[in-house]
Amino acid sequence: MRTIVKGKNFDVPDYVRQYTERKIARLERILDDRSDALVELSVEQHRSAAVSHIVEVTLVIDGRTLRTHAAGPTHHEGVDEVVDKLERRAVDHREKPRVRSRPDEEKNLLRKIADGTAEPGREVKIVKTKRFAIEPMFDEDAAARMDELGHQFFVYVDAESERVQVLYRRRDGDLGVIAPVLGGEYTKGRSAGRSNGRH
Numbered sequence: 001m002r003t004i005v006k007g008k009n010f011d012v013p014d015y016v017r018q019y020t021e022r023k024i025a026r027l028e029r030i031l032d033d034r035s036d037a038l039v040e041l042s043v044e045q046h047r048s049a050a051v052s053h054i055v056e057v058t059l060v061i062d063g064r065t066l067r068t069h070a071a072g073p074t075h076h077e078g079v080d081e082v083v084d085k086l087e088r089r090a091v092d093h094r095e096k097p098r099v100r101s102r103p104d105e106e107k108n109l110l111r112k113i114a115d116g117t118a119e120p121g122r123e124v125k126i127v128k129t130k131r132f133a134i135e136p137m138f139d140e141d142a143a144a145r146m147d148e149l150g151h152q153f154f155v156y157v158d159a160e161s162e163r164v165q166v167l168y169r170r171r172d173g174d175l176g177v178i179a180p181v182l183g184g185e186y187t188k189g190r191s192a193g194r195s196n197g198r199h
Contacts, residue, residue, distance in 0.1 A: 001028045001035055008042035016041070016075050023083045027059070030090045035061040041075050047160075049073055051138055055082045059090070065173060066090070068147055071140040085144060134164065142167045143175055 003024050005017045012020075024037050038058040045052065051071040055078035059066040066089060070082035136159040137145070146154035146167055153168040158179070166178040 001025060001037060003037045003039065005039045008040055010043065012041055019076055020079050023079050026083060027086060027090055030087060031061060035059050053078050054140065055079050057082050057086060059086065067173065069140040069143045071138060139167065139177065
């Protein structure tokens with residue numbers, strides 16, 4: 001399994017890179033050598049210390065992409081959590097019919113994702129609605145829950161702003177957040193600039 005570990009606006013320490021590569025390698029026993037992994041690490045100082053270290057992983061399996069997120073007080077703990085999630089999801093992914101990509105596309109897909117030059121994938125239609133209790137959670141937890149449900153959007157109460165938000169998957173595979181503001185006024189939580197920047 002090829003693994004790319006990169007930091008968002010910071011240099012990843014060697015010990016964190018080595019730990020991440022070692023943990024991601026655990027997935028080989030499920031996916032053998034048919035997959036590649038892009039791991040993006042970041043630190044968000046505005047979050048509480050318990051969820052300030054963000055880990056985002058994109059797996060490329062036979063030309064298909066599988067994404068998940070985790071957050072913790074350190075990147076080590078975030079990596080542990082995201083690998084546990086990926087192991088569960090990779091088992092389900094492995095059972096799907098294997099679809100081969102053209103050799104050049106499969107070889108370069110992970111690098112294109114890492115460079116931000118991958119072409120948008122096919123937009124998936126929402127075919128089912130599920131009712132569930134809304135509970136406060138952080139964006140990364142909402143993203144993980146949305147992935148577990150297999151939905152293209154997820155409604156939740158943001159733990160920081162205490163407002164209802166909608167997380168959705170964009171056509172390019174990234175995630176966006178819709179944060180409604182009643183009456184055009186904003187009195188608590190994120191600033192308007194921060195929310196708009198994440199759409």
